[in-house]
Amino acid sequence: MTFYQYIAEGLFFVFVLLIMAGSFITIRARILMHTVLGLAVAFLGVAGIYFYLGSMFLTLMQILIYVGAVCIVLIFGIMVGSTPTEIAEKTIKDRKNIFLAVSAAAAAFFLLMISILKTEWVPAAAQVRDFSAEHLGESFLYQYCLAFELISVILLIAIVGAIILAREGREQDDKNPWAAPIRGPAHVKELTSVTEENKGDPLA
Amino acid sequence: MILISDNLYTYLILAVFLLIAGIYGLIQHKTFIGMLVSTELILNGAGINFMAFNRFLAPDPAIGQIITLFIMGIAAAEAAIVVSFIIAVFRKYHSIDPDDVMELKG
Numbered sequence: 446m447t448f449y450q451y452i453a454e455g456l457f458f459v460f461v462l463l464i465m466a467g468s469f470i471t472i473r474a475r476i477l478m479h480t481v482l483g484l485a486v487a488f489l490g491v492a493g494i495y496f497y498l499g500s501m502f503l504t505l506m507q508i509l510i511y512v513g514a515v516c517i518v519l520i521f522g523i524m525v526g527s528t529p530t531e532i533a534e535k536t537i538k539d540r541k542n543i544f545l546a547v548s549a550a551a552a553a554f555f556l557l558m559i560s561i562l563k564t565e566w567v568p569a570a571a572q573v574r575d576f577s578a579e580h581l582g583e584s585f586l587y588q589y590c591l592a593f594e595l596i597s598v599i600l601l602i603a604i605v606g607a608i609i610l611a612r613e614g615r616e617q618d619d620k621n622p623w624a625a626p627i628r629g630p631a632h633v634k635e636l637t638s639v640t641e642e643n644k645g646d647p648l649a
Numbered sequence: 650m651i652l653i654s655d656n657l658y659t660y661l662i663l664a665v666f667l668l669i670a671g672i673y674g675l676i677q678h679k680t681f682i683g684m685l686v687s688t689e690l691i692l693n694g695a696g697i698n699f700m701a702f703n704r705f706l707a708p709d710p711a712i713g714q715i716i717t718l719f720i721m722g723i724a725a726a727e728a729a730i731v732v733s734f735i736i737a738v739f740r741k742y743h744s745i746d747p748d749d750v751m752e753l754k755g
Contacts, residue, residue: 450652457654461663468667468690472674477682484686487667491693494663497654498700500714510721515689515728522732523682546676550669557665566657569708576710584711592715596722603726611733613740
């Protein structure tokens with residue numbers, strides 16, 4: 446083993462550690478923003494794993510789509526949908542879920558580990574070792590163009606559906622957007638800065 | 650000498666770890682956003698699985714990458730839909746607790 450292979454192995458473990466730490470933060474954090482930040486760390490680790498699996502293109506797509514888009518959408522969801530006191534996951538119910546969660550995870554772990562270790566993985570007889578983006582793009586647009594078209598339709602429907610879902614109930618606000626009553630739990634009103642003095646001020 | 654980063658089992662076990670972390674979080678989180686985040690972990694585990702099979706077993710390395718890209722698209726669409734759903738639910742129920750949303754419950 447050369448020096449560079451040692452470095453590569455070390456980096457691999459760094460990525461594995463990123464995934465583990467990130468997913469641990471994701472599932473254990475009590476503040477929702479921390480949850481999403483942990484998810485971003487785990488996504489970065491997964492991007493590194495994709496690099497080790499030979500695909501530079503998917504590494505970049507992972508960073509671009511997951512870290513750059515999905516995490517931002519989730520943060521928007523937290524900021525828009527939650528009031529400040531609720532951004533922290535308060536003890537809505539007691540911790541009776543822990544036992545259920547641990548047993549479900551353990552059952553899934555053992556079942557999958559058994560099947561992974563018992564199966565004999567046979568590589569295909571002839572393997573094309575072309576991980577380039579050119580090969581991927583050609584396959585995408587010729588052989589597997591149904592997947593390409595399908596994902597574009599799915600994304601279009603998702604955009605339209607998201608707009609329709611989120612628009613519902615917005616219409617009342619249109620008359621006077623700045624002085625619109627804050628419709629939230631009672632304690633939200635104290636936290637916002639809309640008072641009698643700055644009622645018409647858009648920046649308030 | 651077998652490199653750890655050049656072994657199918659490493660990646661499969663990593664994917665299993667992501668899956669069980671996702672299942673654990675899905676049950677244990679108490680908000681919609683937390684559950685959505687855990688779902689993303691599960692989808693990433695599936696992506697690693699496909700990429701590992703693609704690297705070590707598949708005849709054509711484009712297939713696994715295409716499936717993983719497909720999963721990424723599905724995850725992005727799902728995140729957008731669920732976030733707008735959360736906003737709609739919050740507007741109607743003023744709550745992010747999944748247990749409060751039970752109007753369909755008999």
